[in-house]
Amino acid sequence: MTQTPLSEIPKITLMGITNAGKSSLFNRLLGKEETIVSEQPGTTTDPVTRRIELFPIGPVALTDTAGLDDPTLLGEQRSQRSLKELEQTDILLLIVPGDKPPHPQEDLLKAEAAKRGKGLVIALTFADRELHPCRRDWFGSHSHVRINSPQNQGIDKLLKLLEKQSQLLTPEITPLEGLVKEGDLVLLVTPIDLAAPKGRLILPQVETLRDALDRDCAALVVKERELAHFYNQMKTPPALVITDSQAFSKVAADLPEDQPLTSFSLLFARKKGDIEQYIQGMEKLEKIPRDGKILVLEGCSHHKQAEDIGTVKIPRLFRQMIHSQVSFHHARALPEMEELRTYHGVIHCGACMMKRREVSHRLALLEKEGIPVTNYGLFLGWVNGLCPRALLPLQRP
Numbered sequence: 001m002t003q004t005p006l007s008e009i010p011k012i013t014l015m016g017i018t019n020a021g022k023s024s025l026f027n028r029l030l031g032k033e034e035t036i037v038s039e040q041p042g043t044t045t046d047p048v049t050r051r052i053e054l055f056p057i058g059p060v061a062l063t064d065t066a067g068l069d070d071p072t073l074l075g076e077q078r079s080q081r082s083l084k085e086l087e088q089t090d091i092l093l094l095i096v097p098g099d100k101p102p103h104p105q106e107d108l109l110k111a112e113a114a115k116r117g118k119g120l121v122i123a124l125t126f127a128d129r130e131l132h133p134c135r136r137d138w139f140g141s142h143s144h145v146r147i148n149s150p151q152n153q154g155i156d157k158l159l160k161l162l163e164k165q166s167q168l169l170t171p172e173i174t175p176l177e178g179l180v181k182e183g184d185l186v187l188l189v190t191p192i193d194l195a196a197p198k199g200r201l202i203l204p205q206v207e208t209l210r211d212a213l214d215r216d217c218a219a220l221v222v223k224e225r226e227l228a229h230f231y232n233q234m235k236t237p238p239a240l241v242i243t244d245s246q247a248f249s250k251v252a253a254d255l256p257e258d259q260p261l262t263s264f265s266l267l268f269a270r271k272k273g274d275i276e277q278y279i280q281g282m283e284k285l286e287k288i289p290r291d292g293k294i295l296v297l298e299g300c301s302h303h304k305q306a307e308d309i310g311t312v313k314i315p316r317l318f319r320q321m322i323h324s325q326v327s328f329h330h331a332r333a334l335p336e337m338e339e340l341r342t343y344h345g346v347i348h349c350g351a352c353m354m355k356r357r358e359v360s361h362r363l364a365l366l367e368k369e370g371i372p373v374t375n376y377g378l379f380l381g382w383v384n385g386l387c388p389r390a391l392l393p394l395q396r397p
């Protein structure tokens, strides 16, 4: 709780074939031996991510990955894995051995990074050896630098190129962007129940509170039980009341009908995804076949509680309120296309640990396939009677 969430800082991913010098550069950037550097191909198997202050960029999430030419995978599987890792990054740091000819997986990544508008910096390792003739024009107009990590050669230039790319990234909107102005009062309603983590607030609440302060607003935080008491003492009503979705009915009943009111989950549905697509998705999900199949898609493997929202609450509420026969399946990544097409709809998590870019990619794919999608916030809003009231503040022109 003392650090900026990983989803809010640039993600730089080191990719390249085995023995290209990825781990050696990763350790150099980290300033310590974090991953094992070895001549043995395939030493790095799973991606390793570390949050670091990378001067002059600032805080970044730096990820080291397995070699693109992993011999345990078939060609098509390799490409799929590379593209998946590429999708999750903001800046691709492609490490290529300067003394060797280009590998097909490097060609693929270079082309895909440009196609998907990702930041791209190419580091040609082994600067102490002669550049392979096929590498001379290989990088085209992309930022590139020759490096030799053990000798610290080229590292300063590399950092400057990464900084340049990071300045081109579009920042995500903040929770209250466009909803409040300087001097406004924002009222946050945060139930403290058994599901609340001990001794702290949850990430969406903390981020919203911080955003209110950054915008020179005043913020008042209350539990739902004390809301009426404090609200009735106010001379000027708050510009916006934001509540946990689960307490929406009680909160709405305690406030005048013209009081702008929304929920944390809807703020984050707007911040991380496409609220209009979620609204349309919800309308279509209400009409899915009785024996329909729904995919609950999450962004991370969070700690599951007894009343887990994705595996317990949402399936139960859906079956109670829409169709009792619907089957639910769960995943943390989009399944292969063939399987994806078997679903009648998707309910996506709040994506608090994900970047908007990643969510947008998923949503675009679902839209292309004609698969309706909504998210936890919208679904719970619908169940708890938030819609359309809680959507109004977000849909203001």
Ligand code: SF4
Pocket: 298, 299, 300, 301, 302, 349, 350, 351, 352, 353, 354
């Ligand atoms: S909302 Fe999604 S990304 Fe956030 S903790 Fe839950 S599963 Fe993970």
